[in-house]
Amino acid sequence: MAGKKLWGGRFEKSQADELFDFLSSEDAALDQKLAVYDIEGSLAHVCMLSKQKILGKEEAAEILSALLALHKKAEDGKFIVDPKLEDVHMNVETAVTAITEYGKKMHTARSRNDQVSLDTRFYMRDAINELSEGLLSLQASLSQLAAKNDCVFPSYTHFQVAQPASVSFWAHAHWQEFERDMQRLSELYSRVNHNPLGSGAVAGTTWNIDREYTSKLLGFSGATANPMDTVSSRGEMEAELLSHLVLALVHCSKIAEDIILLSNKRLIVLPDEYSTGSSMMPQKKNPDPLELIRGKASRMLGLYVMAASTIKGLPTGYQKDTQETKFSMMHGVDTALSVFSILSKILPLLKFNKANIEIELEEGYACATEFADLLAKKGVPFRKAHEISGATVKDCIAKKKYLSTLKAGDVSKLAGVSISQGELDDATSVDKTARFSKQYKIPVSSAHAAALSQRKKSLEAAHTLLLKDVKAITG
The missing domain is CATH 1.10.40.30 (Fumarase/aspartase (C-terminal domain))
Structure with missing residues (x-):
């Protein structure tokens, strides 16, 4: 029945059985990744409602206690998002209301439109930090590679022998690519790290809320500037993240292509641990993971195009189309992390055939x-x-x-x-x-390592503050 929906007052007839399968069945699995974030956002929101005396202390205490119980379930993987309830936001509110009737007041001064922006920003902050760690691992693996194989190496233009270089020179070139990738992610983090709560459905709210307070509890640098822009820009951050990951995977693909081609020239020896064989040809040693890295770079480009084309031409305001960008973003993050992980393990295991390299340089x-x-x-x-x-x-x-x-x-x-x-x-x-190329040494550490550490510390400090304020209300 329509009345059973939290928004059902407007409707006379119940919704068709297939409606929520279409709207939410695929999305529910993605929302599962947002459950902890959604609950933490609600904890901060209820603390703010209590601080502003929009909720009484008893009301806030019961809601917060229910949210804490759900938070534990979500962290343990036991809070399951039901697609029949549409999304993670309605699942959380329904679960809280089942524990306390005060749960019906939890959504005061809030919309699912600013909630989904909040959850997405939460997810993206952690994703950017994890992606940065993956890029740092790639840089470390290049450093190990250079230290183990400090020998001459050909450089190429038009894939013809150009000038003598060194393995460390080649590794340093790719180290710089990953440094730029981290710089782009760091810049994106600063744009993502703004609090959308208070934007409401599209035009804000007349409730006497405190956006700076929720920003502080959730570790944001401040609140977003315009509610309409906040709601309308769903998909923009996701597309920007994917655009950066396209470049990062292009860089990984370039390394993979180098290794594949130069192993065919017998200048590089592929590691057994990350090679496969042929079911028919006994002599084969195939660079399957490196070839798949090239393929996944193409996939990443497709995911970016999916996200960018989804938001192209949408009118100002919230549109359901933008739900599709969640799939592109999350799939893109998972894809990038898998590529970073396996490539960082392959690189230190590469071996270089110095005799063949010298012949390549002389004959070229x-x-x-x-x-x-x-x-x-x-x-x-x-x-x-x-x-x-x-x-x-x-x-x-x-x-x-x-x-x-x-x-x-x-x-x-x-x-x-x-x-x-x-x-x-x-x-x-x-x-x-x-000898000229050997003057280029891989730095001991990236400048972005310290920035990553600081970002993580800020998030941890904010989480500690949030739990402190929750405890002050719940006792």
Whole structure:
């Protein structure tokens, strides 16, 4: 019957049986992840209603006691969201009201529209922190990789051998990518970390509420500025998070692609622990997890497009469409965490075939640029030096020789300048040419590690304050 719904006063007829299956059956599983957050939001809201004397102390105490009992159940995984009650908000309110009639007053000065924004921000704060920890683990794994394998390594352009570099140089490049990923997440955290409670359905509330108080109890930096914007912007934060995760997984995909291609060149040896075999071909050692990382980067892009296209063209205010962004966001977070976890375990186990790397560099004439630079430093115009170096490479290919076999007398005569054998050897040695790249060292720690620690401490302090104020009311 319609009257059994908490919002049923407007309706004469009961809703169709399939309605709530369509509206909530899929969403209920996602709402399960929000149960603890929703209850904590209600704890802060009821404390505020008591502080503002909107609820009497006895009323608030009974509601808070009921919420604490539900909080314990939710933490133990025993509070199950029933899709027939639509969403986690109605499930919590129904459960509280079953314990105390005062539960019917809990929703005063509040809407599910600001509640869902609150729960989403709670979830996103924890997700951003967990994602940042995953990125820090990736950086640490790159640092381990570089420490174990401080050898020369080819750099590539157009996937052709470019110049001699080093494993640490390659690792440092990807370390920097993850540093930018964390910077983007940190910036997003500052936008997410605002309290939406008090925004109501769309136009706020005339109740004498205290938004700064609930902000303090819930660890927010302050309250959102405009109720209409707060409600209308559902999906925006979710899409922004996914856009950042697209880039993070593109970075992971790039690493995976490097490893796959270079293992095919036999420069990198894949770890047995994270490789698979063929059911038919006994010799195969397949990089399945690395290939799946590439695939999951594509999935992440799809999830971002789902979220962005959901909010495209919606009118101002709350629309049910935005419920779909919850799926995209949560699935995206889970996908990213799984990628970060497995890649951070693969990287330190990689081995490098130094003999094959040296052949790759020699046969790719990786020192040709340094050779041209040597001529230019001796006074040969760079464009002419470039031409001489290119012609020398062509001659070496024809004679099946390497640049490292060149004689100073021949080069001096060709270029019209005086070059010693030592100078020439330095310019055409892959080890000595790679020395420039070795000056790039992976930092001991990321600047974002301290920021992450501070964010987590702030949330813990706010939670302690919330429980203290709850206890002051419940006794």
